[in-house]
Amino acid sequence: MKFEAVVMFALLLFFSLVLAAVLSCYREDEKRAIVRGTLRRAAVFYVSVCGFAAVAYMISVAFLMPSPT
Amino acid sequence: MIAKVPAKSTRERIIPAVGFSILIPGLGHYLAGHKRDALLWFAACQITMVLGMILAGHTQSDYGFPIRIGDTTLLFAMIPECGNFLVTQIITRVYGSVELGGLVPTEIPWRHFGYLLSGISGVLGMFSAAHAAGLVLADHENVRSGQTAALVHPGKAALLTLLLPGLGHWVTGRRFKAMLLGSAILGLFFLGMALGDFADFDRQRHPYYWAGQMMLGAPAWLTSVLSSGVRFTRLMPFQDAGLLFTTSAGFFNVIAALDAFHRAEQDWLEAAPGGEKSSPEARSGVAR
Numbered sequence: 015m016k017f018e019a020v021v022m023f024a025l026l027l028f029f030s031l032v033l034a035a036v037l038s039c040y041r042e043d044e045k046r047a048i049v050r051g052t053l054r055r056a057a058v059f060y061v062s063v064c065g066f067a068a069v070a071y072m073i074s075v076a077f078l079m080p081s082p083t
Numbered sequence: 084m085i086a087k088v089p090a091k092s093t094r095e096r097i098i099p100a101v102g103f104s105i106l107i108p109g110l111g112h113y114l115a116g117h118k119r120d121a122l123l124w125f126a127a128c129q130i131t132m133v134l135g136m137i138l139a140g141h142t143q144s145d146y147g148f149p150i151r152i153g154d155t156t157l158l159f160a161m162i163p164e165c166g167n168f169l170v171t172q173i174i175t176r177v178y179g180s181v182e183l184g185g186l187v188p189t190e191i192p193w194r195h196f197g198y199l200l201s202g203i204s205g206v207l208g209m210f211s212a213a214h215a216a217g218l219v220l221a222d223h224e225n226v227r228s229g230q231t232a233a234l235v236h237p238g239k240a241a242l243l244t245l246l247l248p249g250l251g252h253w254v255t256g257r258r259f260k261a262m263l264l265g266s267a268i269l270g271l272f273f274l275g276m277a278l279g280d281f282a283d284f285d286r287q288r289h290p291y292y293w294a295g296q297m298m299l300g301a302p303a304w305l306t307s308v309l310s311s312g313v314r315f316t317r318l319m320p321f322q323d324a325g326l327l328f329t330t331s332a333g334f335f336n337v338i339a340a341l342d343a344f345h346r347a348e349q350d351w352l353e354a355a356p357g358g359e360k361s362s363p364e365a366r367s368g369v370a371r
Contacts, residue, residue: 018320025324028274029331032267036335039252040342045259052263 104212111215132204139197140181166208214238245300251343275328295330
C-alpha cells in the first residue's frame, strides 16, 4: 500500500512536469522562459492536485468511513 | 512581442481551405491551386479509409453514434474518422457493421489494423487542413527574395509533428523546444504503454481513449501495429494511469502541432513585408 502511494505520487510528479513543459512551450519561445515556466507550472499543478487529494482523504476519513459500533 | 497575423485577404482564403479539407481531404488544396498535393492527400486519406473499413467489416460504426432530429439522421459522429468527414458519412450510411449480421469482433481477424487505417485517415484529414492553410499562407504572404529556402511553411511544421513529436519545431530551428516536447510527449506515451503492459492500445476496450492515443501520430500507429497481439497476463496496478498518460500524450501532441504551426507562421510573417499586427482582442489571448 505504501509502495503504491509512493509510485502514484511519482507518476503525478512526472505527469505534472510533462503537462507544464507542453504548456510552457506553447506559451513561451525562449529557453530560459520555458524552463522557468515548466518548473513553476509543474509545482502549481502538483501541489494543487495533492491539495485536492488531501481534502478528499480528510473528508473520507471524517465523514464517509463507517463509524465503529 | 506583438504577434503578426496574415493579411485579411489571406485569412479569407485560409478559412475555406480548412473547411473544404475537413469535408474532403485534398479539396482545400485543389481550390488553392495545388492539384498535385490535392491528389496525394485525397488518395492517402480515402485509400486508408476504404481499406480500413473493409478490413474491419465496417465495425467502426459501432464506436460512433448518429446525431438525429426525430427519425432523421443528420450526421454520424465517429472520432477520429470524422476528420475525413464526407466519406465517413457516406460509408456509415451505405454499409452496416458486420456485427449486426451476427458476427462477433473476434471473427474479424484484421479488425485492429482496419481501425488503425480508418483512424489514420481521419487524423490525416485534420492535418490536411493545416497543410492546406500553410500553403495558402505561403502563396499569399510573399517573403523577401532569398528567404523562402530558409523558412518552413506552417502546414509542413504541423505535419512533421505528426510524424515525430518535436520534429516540426526542430525544422524551424527551435532545437530546445523540439527536444523538450519530443522527449516529454514520447516519454509520457511509452511510460503509459508500459504501465498498461503494452496491451492497452485497443479500440474495442477503450474507444474514446483510443481516439486520443491516435493523435500522437506515427510513433503511436507503429506501436499499435506492434502491440496488436499483446494481451494482459496479470493485474496491472497502474493501468488507469497508463491509459491517462497515453491519451494525454496524444492530446499534448495536438498542442505541439498547433504551436509548431503558429511559430512557423510567425517566422513566415516576420519575413514577409505584408501582414498585419494582431488586434487587441487577439493580443489579449496567448502572448507570442
